Amino acid sequence: MEGSSDAVIVGRVLRGDVEAFRGLVERYRDRYSRYAFHMLGNREDAEEALQDAFTRAYRSLVRCEDPERFGAWLFRILVNRCRTLGARRGRRSRTFVSDEVALLGASQEHPAEQTAWREEIDRALQRLRAEQREAFLLKYVEDLGYDEMSQLTGVGVSALKMRVMRACDRLRELLSEVHNARR
Amino acid sequence: MRGDDDMRMRNIARHLHGPVPVSSSVDDRVMAAVRGMPRHRFGFWSRLTTPRTVTVTPLSWGLLAASLVVFAGIGVVREYQVLDVAAKPIASALFHQPPRLVHARPVQFVLVAPGAKKVAVAGDFNGWDPTHAAYQAKQRGGGVWSVTAPVPPGHHRYSFVVDDSVWVADPTAPRVMDNDYGMPNSAIVVEDDK
Numbered sequence: 001m002e003g004s005s006d007a008v009i010v011g012r013v014l015r016g017d018v019e020a021f022r023g024l025v026e027r028y029r030d031r032y033s034r035y036a037f038h039m040l041g042n043r044e045d046a047e048e049a050l051q052d053a054f055t056r057a058y059r060s061l062v063r064c065e066d067p068e069r070f071g072a073w074l075f076r077i078l079v080n081r082c083r084t085l086g087a088r089r090g091r092r093s094r095t096f097v098s099d100e101v102a103l104l105g106a107s108q109e110h111p112a113e114q115t116a117w118r119e120e121i122d123r124a125l126q127r128l129r130a131e132q133r134e135a136f137l138l139k140y141v142e143d144l145g146y147d148e149m150s151q152l153t154g155v156g157v158s159a160l161k162m163r164v165m166r167a168c169d170r171l172r173e174l175l176s177e178v179h180n181a182r183r
Numbered sequence: 184m185r186g187d188d189d190m191r192m193r194n195i196a197r198h199l200h201g202p203v204p205v206s207s208s209v210d211d212r213v214m215a216a217v218r219g220m221p222r223h224r225f226g227f228w229s230r231l232t233t234p235r236t237v238t239v240t241p242l243s244w245g246l247l248a249a250s251l252v253v254f255a256g257i258g259v260v261r262e263y264q265v266l267d268v269a270a271k272p273i274a275s276a277l278f279h280q281p282p283r284l285v286h287a288r289p290v291q292f293v294l295v296a297p298g299a300k301k302v303a304v305a306g307d308f309n310g311w312d313p314t315h316a317a318y319q320a321k322q323r324g325g326g327v328w329s330v331t332a333p334v335p336p337g338h339h340r341y342s343f344v345v346d347d348s349v350w351v352a353d354p355t356a357p358r359v360m361d362n363d364y365g366m367p368n369s370a371i372v373v374e375d376d377k
Contacts, residue, residue, distance in 0.1 A: 013223060014223045015223070016222045016223055018214075018217055018218055018222060019214075021213075021214070021217055022210060022214055025209070025210045025213050025214070026210060029205065029207075029209055029210065030202055030203075030204050030205065033202075033203050033204065033205040034199075034200075034201075034202060034203045037203040037205075038199055038203075043203075043205060046203070046205060047205050047206060047209050050205065050209055051209055051212050051213055051216070054209075054213040054217075055213060055216045055217060055220075058213075058216075058217040058220065059220055061223060062223065062310065062311065063311045065313070065347075065348075117198065118198045118199075121195055121198050121199065122199075125199075136192075136196075137199075140192055140193060140195075140196035140199075141196050141199045141200060168188065168192050171192070171195060172188075172191070175195070
């Protein structure tokens with residue numbers, strides 16, 4: 001199953017092999033958890049968004065036009081699930097997970113400083129408006145181009161550029177405050 | 184955005200690039216959920232084509248052979264009696280439309296898409312299949328695309344598919360937003376002619 005292409009696995013699922021779907025879940029779970037985590041601000045919500053996205057993808061698998069690009073289609077569903085979950089829980093105070101697992105990506109050069117800085121970035125990120133956070137993550141963390149972002153979100157390119165610019169301005173402002181407070 | 188600002192943002196984003204593994208129990212929860220859902224429609228074909236191990240004993244071969252002889256005998260005796268009765272449903276299945284479409288009504292779908300190379304209609308009435316031959320629109324000039332295709336009575340959702348990739352809602356029909364997939368759908372009600 002590991003070596004099978006997405007299209008092969010999708011074909012097996014569509015022919016009734018439910019268990020084959022696990023191959024797709026294992027392939028994309030950790031790859032997309034990063035976006036869900038940064039978008040929603042905590043691991044519990046990220047897991048719920050992922051679970052929702054996978055089950056909805058299974059239910060509508062027949063509508064996946066290009067099974068070879070199942071991952072891109074699933075990501076689109078996940079982005080929408082994060083929007084829905086984020087809007088539903090917008091008023092709830094967000095929590096930040098700072099355990100070791102969550103920080104695997106941080107540099108080990110100065111672990112304590114890196115950890116603190118990463119937490120400040122996470123905190124600043126969660127203070128952005130949802131649409132600005134979404135645009136920033138897609139542009140700078142998922143490394144998508146504006147055309148891809150537009151296809152994914154259904155938002156026009158110029159509106160996305162504006163969101164990214166405002167997100168950057170706000171992040172710069174918030175992180176400068178942190179930097180000045182530390183001096 | 185200036186180059187140094189862009190670089191600064193990329194440096195900030197670098198801290199967010201690390202993996203964020205989630206619990207592997209997500210897999211189990213997803214699989215438990217999908218096992219509770221209906222299998223996809225090609226399940227029967229899958230069962231026929233999936234290799235499997237079959238254990239055969241001399242006794243089972245004997246029983247199988249005896250069953251074949253009995254069925255063949257019954258078939259020969261009744262052949263002439265049932266031929267007429269059996270032929271009718273077979274002929275009906277071969278040469279008539281599926282029952283679902285018997286009462287379908289012709290509906291004209293029209294989209295103005297001057298730059299399009301191909302336009303199709305996909306909806307719940309054709310399994311959301313934009314390659315369905317009956318739902319391919321033809322260019323009528325002036326960027327107008329249209330197709331008249333059968334739609335069964337009832338409430339339906341559909342969308343135009345332009346150039347095999349862009350899903351476009353019908354600007355003349357009520358809009359139903361499909362939040363899960365980001366595809367704009369349109370709604371249509373087809374009345375029964377009875």
